[in-house]
Amino acid sequence: MQKNIQVCLTPALISLYDLSNSIVVVIDIFRATSxxxxxxxxxxxxxxxxATVDECRNYGRGCLLAAERDGKVVEGFDFGNSPFSYTAEKVAGKTIVLTTTxxxxxxxxSKKTAYQVIIGSFLNLDAVCDYLKAAQKDVVLLCAGWKNKFNLEDTLFAGAVVHQLKGEDxxxxxxxxxxxxxxxLAKDxxxxxxxxxxxxxxxxxLGIEKDIEFCLNVNTTQSIPVLKGDKLVRLG
Known part of the structure; x- marks a missing residue:
């Protein structure tokens, strides 16, 4: 049976897509999904x-609280969404509550109506593509964009997934x-x-060029975060 792969270029358009039989891959390369x-x-x-800084702040004890707005760590939080804040030394065994722009x-x-929500980045590109090929479901690649507008880096990752999947009917x-x-055009x-x-x-x-370079590393991780209830956990 033929399946569909669609790229939603911004969350502002997600209501136009039927997600009930779709695995939605959420993409925010710089930097949240990385x-x-x-x-x-x-x-x-x-x-x-x-969704909000207040919701993150009020979540409760026992969690690390991470909040980012406009690329900066919100004052009073443990960290934002720099990948260098998510090392094993800082996060192993911990639950993090996260809000980003x-x-x-x-x-x-996407979670309101999707069959399943997973998280994609260049770090786990092949793992995501292998999972989608095996799942035999429609795929919607949701680009987080910038404040509901199109952005280039998320669309590039969506294109990388399409490139691997398009031969799979x-x-x-x-x-x-x-x-x-x-x-x-960009891959080389x-x-x-x-x-x-x-x-x-x-x-x-903001002086964080190292974050950009890190987020463009390809296939350095194997884990696929999947949404279970309100939590992103390791698939499998």
């Missing part, structure tokens, strides 16, 4: 995505074709291509 993948790989027990919004929007929508074309030097992005400029202005 950090989530790294944290789960490094032994975090769970990461709980929440874009990524957690995309997660919360999927029907591609036009945004999938466009995303793959962008990825094929992701760092240079994503240097064009507005969000990389924001992060450079």
């Amino acid at each position: 950090s989530i993948c790294y944290g789960i790989e490094n032994g975090a027990e769970a990461i709980i995505p929440v 874009n990524g957690t919004h995309a997660i919360n929007e 999927y029907f591609l929508d036009d945004s999938s074709t466009a995303a793959e074309d962008l990825y094929l 030097d992701l760092k240079a291509y994503t240097g064009k992005t507005s969000h990389s400029e924001r992060l450079k202005n």
Whole structure:
């Protein structure tokens, strides 16, 4: 049976998609989903995505609290969404409550109706693609974007997934074709291509170029974070 693969270029469009039979891959390359993948790989027990800073602040004791807005750690929180805050030394065995400008919004929007929500990044690209091939479900690649607007880096990752899956009897929508074309332009030097992005400029202005480089590492983790109830945990 033919399956569909679709790229939703921003959470503002997610209501246009039927997610009831779809695995939704949430993508926020700079930096939320990269950090989530790294944290789960490094032994975090769970990461709980929440919508607001207040909800994160009031979640309760016994959790690490992480909040980011406009690329910066919100004052008074343990950390934000830099991947370097999600090392094994900091997160192994811990539950983290996380709110970010874009990524957690995309997660919360997709979970309302999706068959399943998983988290994708360049760090776990092959693991995500292998899982999707085996699952035999429709796929929606949800780009978190920037404040409900299109962004380039999330679309590039969506294109990387499309490139691996398109030979597996999927029907591609036009945004999938466009995303793959962008990825094929960029794939030989992701760092240079994503240097064009507005969000990389924001992060450079904050002096965190190392985060950008880290988030462009390909296949350095094997874990797939999956949403179970309100918690992201390791699949499998």
